[in-house]
Each structure stands twice: as C-alpha cells, then as structure tokens.
Amino acid sequence: MKQRIMYIESKAGGLTGPARIGRVTFSKSGTTIYYQGKAFQSLRGGGFKSNYR
Template sequence: MKQRIMYIESKSGGLTGPARIGRVTFSKTGATLYYAGRSFQSQKGGGFKSNYFDVETGDVFWISGPRKDGQDSLYATHQRPTVDADVWDEYWTAIRGREKPPERRNVNDA
C-alpha cells in the first residue's frame, strides 16, 4: 500500500483542533486512509471544513499533504502540529527543505 507523510487536524471540536504530522497509509482506491490504528474515510467533498471522518467514531478531520512553508492548517491558526518521531527527519529535510532537521527536544516538539 502507498504511504505518505500527511498533515492531520481534528475538526471535531470546531474550526481548529489538535494537529499532527505523520505517515498515513492509503487503501487501494485512496478513499480510506490509515493512521495510528484509525481508519479515515473520504467525505468526497461533502464535509464542512473537513475532508475525512474517523470510521469508528465519526469524528471529522482535515487531512492534507504538508506544505514546504509549514502553513498546513486550513485556517491561519499559527499552531504547531506534533511531528511524529518516525517522520521527523524526512519531514524537515524532504518536505520543509532544510539541509538538516532541527534537534528534537522530545517527541511532541515541532
């Protein structure tokens, strides 16, 4: 299955919510994403400020490819997403374009 580093923001609490940068796996059709033991189904354009929902809970999310400039959220919230440890180096070098990634102080630093 295809994998990609993506920006994942919960929209269940409103227009902004906790966000992460992590590696998702795509289903064969691409309509379902898998991340951290959860399955996310595409809303196929039917969501309001969200584009996926958690299959088990129904919670809604904005999931998209991360941007080089780091402005990943749907709205300019200036919040910093948590970057998963397993994608830290690749995120900062391949996506953000840094020669070397910043030093991690702990897993939740971004």
Template structure:
C-alpha cells in the same frame, strides 16, 4: 495497504481548528481510505465543513492533506502547535521542510 506518505492531520470535532499532527499515513489499495495510528478515515466527498475526511469508528471529522514546504499547514495560519510523530520527524524536517538543522524539533510551528 498501498503507498504511505507524511501528511498533516487535524481533528476538527465540530470546530474550525483542532488538535493537529504530522505523521505517516497509508492508503487502502483503492486509495479511497487513509489509515493512521490504527484509525481508518474515509472521504467526506466534499460534504464536510472545513474537513475532508471522517474517522469511520467515531464519525469525527478531520482535515488531512499533504504537508506544505513552508509549514503553513493550518487553514487559517494559526500558531497552535502541530506535533510531529517521532518516527518521521527527521524526514519531515530534512525532506519536506528542507531544514535539517531542526530535525530534533517535535513541534512544527
């Protein structure tokens, strides 16, 4: 494993929007695969519809991207909740969003 980074992870499962989280991912040595929560994701290489990765075991499609400072991570700015993993919550609110007063919030929007 190589670098790690806090990223936005949205399960598409054939839909335009889906369940979303913010968590720490790690990258393979080649940088072509992403690992999160025991799952491996490989690039769709531009072949996905509103998705850029697929989970290699299930084949389900995901949108995985860097977190935006303004919190508008969803493609269509929906107001559905985005869960934040406990182990990165404080870092997300202080380093990425620059809102340390929200460091105890478990939902991003």
C-alpha cells in the same frame, strides 16, 4: 499500500483543534486512509474544511 506524510487536524470540537504531521497509509481504492490504527473515510468534497472523517 501507498504511504504519504500528511497534516492531520482533529475537528471534533469545532473548526480548529489539535494537529500534527504524520505518515498515513491509503487503501487500495484511495478512499480510506489509515493513521495510528484508525481508519478515516473520504468525505468526497462534502465536508467544510475537512476531507476525511
């Protein structure tokens, strides 16, 4: 699986939240990323100031 270093920010409480830079792994199709044992699915352009949920 392809790995990349990305900026990760939690939007759970609003438009800003705690952030960090970390290494993520992409699924084979590239629509899901994995970070610290959690999976995040792509919003495919449907999110405001976010790309994955």
